[in-house]
Amino acid sequence: xxxxxxxxxxxxxxxxxxxxxxxxxxxxxxxxxxxxxxxxxxxxxxxxxxxxxxxxxxxxxxxxxxxxxxxxxxxxxxxxxxxxxxxxxxxxxxxxxxxxxxxxxxxxxxxxxxxxxxxxxxxxxxxxxxxxxxxxxxxxxxxxxxxxxxxxxxxxxxxxxxxxxxxxxxxxxxxxxxxxxxxxxxxxxxxxxxxxxxxxxxxxxxxxxxxxxxxxxxxxxxxxxxxxxxxxxxx
Numbered sequence: 001x002x003x004x005x006x007x008x009x010x011x012x013x014x015x016x017x018x019x020x021x022x023x024x025x026x027x028x029x030x031x032x033x034x035x036x037x038x039x040x041x042x043x044x045x046x047x048x049x050x051x052x053x054x055x056x057x058x059x060x061x062x063x064x065x066x067x068x069x070x071x072x073x074x075x076x077x078x079x080x081x082x083x084x085x086x087x088x089x090x091x092x093x094x095x096x097x098x099x100x101x102x103x104x105x106x107x108x109x110x111x112x113x114x115x116x117x118x119x120x121x122x123x124x125x126x127x128x129x130x131x132x133x134x135x136x137x138x139x140x141x142x143x144x145x146x147x148x149x150x151x152x153x154x155x156x157x158x159x160x161x162x163x164x165x166x167x168x169x170x171x172x173x174x175x176x177x178x179x180x181x182x183x184x185x186x187x188x189x190x191x192x193x194x195x196x197x198x199x200x201x202x203x204x205x206x207x208x209x210x211x212x213x214x215x216x217x218x219x220x221x222x223x224x225x226x227x228x229x230x231x232x233x234x235x
Contacts, residue, residue, distance in 0.1 A: 001094060010081045012090050013108035018123070019053045022108050026121045028059065045074075049126050056126040057107055062086065062119070062186070075117040084111035086120035089185050092162065093124065101156050102181045127181055133169040137217035144226040146178060151230025153180045158200070163191045167200055168207035201231070 004011040004022055013022040024030040031037050031050040038056060039049040048059040062085050063074045081087060090109035097105060104125040111120045133150075136142065150172060157164060164171070165188045173181040205224055211217045 008113040009110065010087070011108060011110045012087055014094070014106060017054050017105050018107040025108055025123055026059065026110050052107065055105065056128060057123050058126045059121070059123050061121050074119050076120065078113050078116055078118045081111060084118055084120055085186060086111050086122050088189065089122055092185050092188060096157070096160065096162065099156070099160050101160070102153060102179060103185065104183060127173055127175065130173040130175040130181060133172040133174060134211055134215065134217060136174050137219050138215055141218035142223070146174070147223050147226035148230030148233070149178055149180050151227040152233065153182060155231045157182065158197050161190045162188060163196050163200055164188050167204045169204070169211060
């Protein structure tokens with residue numbers, strides 16, 4: 001991991017995966033001029049998908065959510081460069097990659113300070129040829145082996161003492177060769193002790209039940225037992 005400092009801007013980047021100029025890679029015009037924009041999606045803001053020299057990537061600006069987000073769009077209180085949301089997520093993804101956990105590779109992160117606040121951006125790998133678990137289960141049911149793989153992945157995450165703050169089935173991706181991925185690590189981090197792990201799993205279970213009621217996904221309670229078998233097999 002390398003760091004560029006330019007006045008009130010810090011950029012963390014990984015030159016193994018990013019050969020472009022880190023100072024330009026957060027400007028969508030840079031990618032447009034290279035004809036490297038390959039798509040976009042709109043949620044809290046626009047996430048742009050771009051083709052770097054090495055891998056496809058997702059460029060995301062950090063926006064606030066909830067009621068506060070209606071008043072303060074994308075500014076966060078500055079308490080230190082290492083505490084910025086972009087730096088935290090970038091470093092966490094690096095850690096999980098090193099531990100062999102299937103998460104997107106982080107290419108670069110930026111924080112720009114203006115007085116007491118800052119704005120932030122993240123460039124990370126776009127995982128191709130995958131669907132989130134909600135989409136998959138709306139089409140068909142999964143077999144026991146798949147649920148076991150998901151359980152193993154979550155256990156590996158927990159064994160690194162990392163709590164996924166928004167562990168739900170929208171943030172689990174399934175791809176070729178039965179590979180599973182975890183995404184969206186904003187506001188996630190390490191936790192001490194063991195008590196939080198059961199709570200994290202309950203959050204995921206609520207997500208299955210909610211989507212079964214909301215979207216009639218092909219899921220039943222016995223599938224949770226299969227997932228937990230994968231989780232517990234790591235003991």
